[in-house]
Amino acid sequence: MTSIYFVRHAQPNHAWENDRTRPLSEEGVEDSEKVVEALSDIRLDYAICSPYLRSMDTIKNCAEAHNLQIHTDERLREREKGPGGNTLALIEKRWSDFDYHEEGGESLRMAQERNVQALMEVLKRHQGESILWGTHGTALSTILYHFDNTYNFKSFMRIIDFMPYIIRLDFDGLKLVGKEELLIVEKEYKGK
Numbered sequence: 001m002t003s004i005y006f007v008r009h010a011q012p013n014h015a016w017e018n019d020r021t022r023p024l025s026e027e028g029v030e031d032s033e034k035v036v037e038a039l040s041d042i043r044l045d046y047a048i049c050s051p052y053l054r055s056m057d058t059i060k061n062c063a064e065a066h067n068l069q070i071h072t073d074e075r076l077r078e079r080e081k082g083p084g085g086n087t088l089a090l091i092e093k094r095w096s097d098f099d100y101h102e103e104g105g106e107s108l109r110m111a112q113e114r115n116v117q118a119l120m121e122v123l124k125r126h127q128g129e130s131i132l133w134g135t136h137g138t139a140l141s142t143i144l145y146h147f148d149n150t151y152n153f154k155s156f157m158r159i160i161d162f163m164p165y166i167i168r169l170d171f172d173g174l175k176l177v178g179k180e181e182l183l184i185v186e187k188e189y190k191g192k
Helices: 026-038 053-065 088-096 108-125 137-147 153-159
Strands: 002-008 046-049 070-072 130-135 162-172 175-186
Touching (some): 026 053, 026 162, 026 175, 046 053, 046 108, 053 130, 088 153, 108 130, 108 137, 130 137, 137 153, 137 162
Parallel strands (some): 046 070, 046 130
Antiparallel strands (some): 002 162, 162 175
């Protein structure tokens, strides 16, 4: 059995323009300690993360507490959005048409394909291990949809204000055999 602890980042500083370097808000920094607490009694063997600062900073202290180096993978980044790409109407449109994307942005399918490709590689290389995985709301949701086609816009909107959020997925080989939410911290998502 391989267990992956997906950690959606804590609340970011929404005023920060650059998506890649957007830091956590002061509350987000404090809330990242809840990730450390939630996973303190769990054996973790490997840590992988989106290269975006807010994701790395959310799992940094947890990885350090488990003596793990964080490996980054460009495929785990958040969905690339075009101009005006995070309105509620556009989010709903993307979930109703998985191939839709605004000019200069990525569709949910494009984000899903690169995230799931990385996931499959990790599952093959780290069988039987427990993995700490730093991620984003949309990236995580596309992974959840890959394994459960009932996951939809409403499911995504349920977690949009969960920052940080931890869900454990258990795998037998490449097959999902279980999942459990371990941490929900509700913070207003200000990107809508």
